[in-house]
Amino acid sequence: MVSSEVEVREEKGVKKEISRTAVAKRTPRVATIEKAHMERAYLFGGDQAERDRIEVYGEMNKEFFESLKAPFKEDPTNGRLIFCFSPDERSKSTTW
Numbered sequence: 001m002v003s004s005e006v007e008v009r010e011e012k013g014v015k016k017e018i019s020r021t022a023v024a025k026r027t028p029r030v031a032t033i034e035k036a037h038m039e040r041a042y043l044f045g046g047d048q049a050e051r052d053r054i055e056v057y058g059e060m061n062k063e064f065f066e067s068l069k070a071p072f073k074e075d076p077t078n079g080r081l082i083f084c085f086s087p088d089e090r091s092k093s094t095t096w
Contacts, residue, residue, distance in 0.1 A: 038054070
């Protein structure tokens with residue numbers, strides 16, 4: 001939201017019009033389900049449109065989380081030790 005403010009000043013008998021514009025900070029809006037949506041859907045007589053919205057929101061979230069899963073891959077090392085250090089390769093600064 002952009003707000004604009006016009007101020008008229010008079011200096012030495014000359015009127016000057018000063019315009020200031022600023023961008024107002026807004027909180028980002030995200031489509032979520034809030035307490036009020038749940039109350040409208042399931043309390044006070046219930047609203048079918050709100051129930052449908054909640055169902056669609058749940059399905060969308062489920063699909064999103066399913067898309068984050070990676071397929072299973074076999075272990076290429078077959079359980080073998082990958083990082084193997086002999087006592088000579090450890091740090092010499094530790095005293096324990």
